Amino acid sequence: MHLYQVFRSSSTLAGNNKRLQFCPRCGLAFAEKELEEFARQTCRQCDFVSYLNPDPGITVLIRSSEKKILIGKRSSTARYGNKWCLPGGYIEYEESFIETAHREVREETGLEIRIEGIVNVVSNLLDDYHHTIVIILIGDVAGGRQQPGDDLTELRWIDRDQHERMDYAFAADRKIIDCYFQGSMRVLPIDKRFEPSSSAV
Template identity: 40%
Template sequence: MSLKELKFCPYCGGAFEQREVVGRRRHVCTACEEVYYQNPVPAATALVVNSCGELLLGKRSVEPALGEWCLPGGFVEIDESMEQAALRELREETGLYADSGQFVGCFYQNSMYYGGVIIFGYRVDVVRGEPLAGDDMQALQFFSFDKLPPVAFESHRKLIELFRQQLAASL
């Protein structure tokens, strides 16, 4: 699967044509004249460390990157903040609960599936729950930073490296 090209206007079902609008070629509906702006999709991840200083990763049970390790996370819903999304995804994918998250950083990633994704990372201190693989995950494991498995998604690798540096600087 790859990024699907929109053929029809999502508002009225009219046919799109490509027109120059605000500096680049965009989809414009030939029926209702609506311009369909395409933007990166925001996603949020949770960076959780245990008492040994190890990082929680999940093994994916769905595409993309089926069977590979990554941070717990997912797309931000329309009525959520990035932080709320990170906490919700953590809950859904790992069964771990937290009250808040601390912003670590964010990275843009080009995605075959979604065009562009902006991944936000939050450091999360778990207050409740035991790790149990849920949505989109087939396994969960804590890894020490010097023995991480290959991690799917460039943005996750960058977040983990940034987080590692922040942890080292705070010691």
């Protein structure tokens, strides 16, 4: 099986669009064109270096007992609005990625989950401002009451045929769900010490 791990829908350099006007530490104006090979600006006054890195996120494949997958429709005001995606979001600085998965699934679907493991990691060079690195997890429902929340306005359990017809926000989601329905997915177990006890069944 081929593992798809890099998705690029932008042809320009994000760094050029993320150039800062002023040093965030001391306020000195950055030189107009100052940018190194890897999109860095360095302050001539305080030596502050502006590093640009991808934003880390998680998504979760949640399975039903009939082996369907849960996806959500993004609100019309969200980026890539009215398209479908797997539940997920950005990792906060204070969280482990496992904690993020539980929080995001709870916020977006109302469900508590039991995470089985990691199925892939992908780079999404989405557009000139958004470059994410996403850990994809797989798990099952362990409780809660299903209700769309946060940026999702509708939830749907899909089988393979329905999956083929969905309009997805992210190419990576389509590929990972393809892989699931092909039955070719391998799972790396997660560190169970960081699983919240509330998700245990």
